[in-house]
Amino acid sequence: EAGVTQSPTHLIKTRGQQATLRCSPISGHTSVYWYQQALGLGLQFLLWYDEGEERNRGNFPPRFSGRQFPNYSSELNVNALELEDSALYLCASSLTVYSNQPQHFGDGTRLSIL
Amino acid sequence: GESVGLHLPTLSVQEGDNSIINCAYSNSASDYFIWYKQESGKGPQFIIDIRSNMDKRQGQRVTVLLNKTVKHLSLQIAATQPGDSAVYFCAENKGSGGYQKVTFGTGTKLQVIP
Numbered sequence: 001e002a003g004v005t006q007s008p009t010h011l012i013k014t015r016g017q018q019a020t021l022r023c024s025p026i027s028g029h030t031s032v033y034w035y036q037q038a039l040g041l042g043l044q045f046l047l048w049y050d051e052g053e054e055r056n057r058g059n060f061p062p063r064f065s066g067r068q069f070p071n072y073s074s075e076l077n078v079n080a081l082e083l084e085d086s087a088l089y090l091c092a093s094s095l096t097v098y099s100n101q102p103q104h105f106g107d108g109t110r111l112s113i114l
Numbered sequence: 115g116e117s118v119g120l121h122l123p124t125l126s127v128q129e130g131d132n133s134i135i136n137c138a139y140s141n142s143a144s145d146y147f148i149w150y151k152q153e154s155g156k157g158p159q160f161i162i163d164i165r166s167n168m169d170k171r172q173g174q175r176v177t178v179l180l181n182k183t184v185k186h187l188s189l190q191i192a193a194t195q196p197g198d199s200a201v202y203f204c205a206e207n208k209g210s211g212g213y214q215k216v217t218f219g220t221g222t223k224l225q226v227i228p
Contacts, residue, residue, distance in 0.1 A: 004157075033216075042203070042220040043158075056215070090157050100146035100165060100207055103216065105157035 002027065004106035006091050012112045013081050021076040021109045025093030031055075032074040033094070033103055034066060038087040046089075049074055078111075086113045126225045133191040135222045137204035142185060146207035149178060149189045152221070153200045161189070161202075191224075199226045 005024045013019050025032050034046040045058035049068035063079040072093075078085055088110050092103035127133045139147070145166040150158035164171045164178045164187075171178050177190040187204050201221040208215050 043218040045216070092157075100163075102148050102160045102163050104160055105150075107155070107157045 004091055004093050004104055006089075006106035006109050008109060009107070010110045010112070012114060014114050015081055015083060017081050019078045019081060019085075019111055021078075021089050021091075021111070023074045023076070023091030023093075023106060025072050025074070025091075026104055029093035029095055029104075030072055031094045031096065031103075032068055032072065033092040034074070034076050035090045035092065036060075036087045037090055037108070038084075043090065047076065081113050083113050085111060087111060123220075124223045124225065126227060127194050128227050129194060129196060131194055133189075133194045133198070133224060135189045135191075135202050135204075135224065137187040137189075137219055139185050139187060139204075139206045139217075141206060141208055141217075142182075144206040144208045147178070147180060147187050148205045148207065148216075149176075149187075150203040150205065150218075151198075151200045152203065158203060194224075194226050196226050196228055199224055 004026055007022045011019055023032060031050040033048050035043040036046055037043050046060055046064055047066050048056040052068050066074055066076040068074045088108040090105050090108045092105045094103045095101040148163045149161040151161050152158045162171060162173045162176050162178050164180050169180050175192045179188045189202060191198055201223050203221045204219045206217050
């Protein structure tokens, strides 16, 4: 069974540009989560989607947005990129939101802002 | 506020010894706990989970202990191997009305000395 896949692996942008990161969950998983992991820091929760709806949002500015598609894949968009957006962006998926299930992570997209 | 923390940021152990990684949580309403392993350049990998109605759960070479009285979680790794070198995160999950809130600790780095 394929795990969570993210693309691209690396992304280099300049300040002010826009970035789009993509995530495909494990087959059968309906919930998708996005996290930011800056160098040396823990996972900071960004967004949570389930059944195509945004369920919760972390403490990030509105220029961080995303969506979930009918096939449960998801994308994260970051507009007006700033230097401090440089980080590893991790996507996770889980089986269902209504019972305790572990989140399974992809290997992330490394976003570098020049 | 709610928090999940770790007592030791770095743990060094001799190959073959047992490792114990500790985690404190502050939300007594949390009902599900997970341990993850993150190797360099990869996303967090699910290791083991435990629900609040249990105090111990064993996996392959790993054991998780939950002490709800003092709100403490630990991960024990038996016969630690070089491949166990990684950062280990604990996470707590509180489900409420169908919504989950997962909080991750900052991580403990495990270094295995050959």
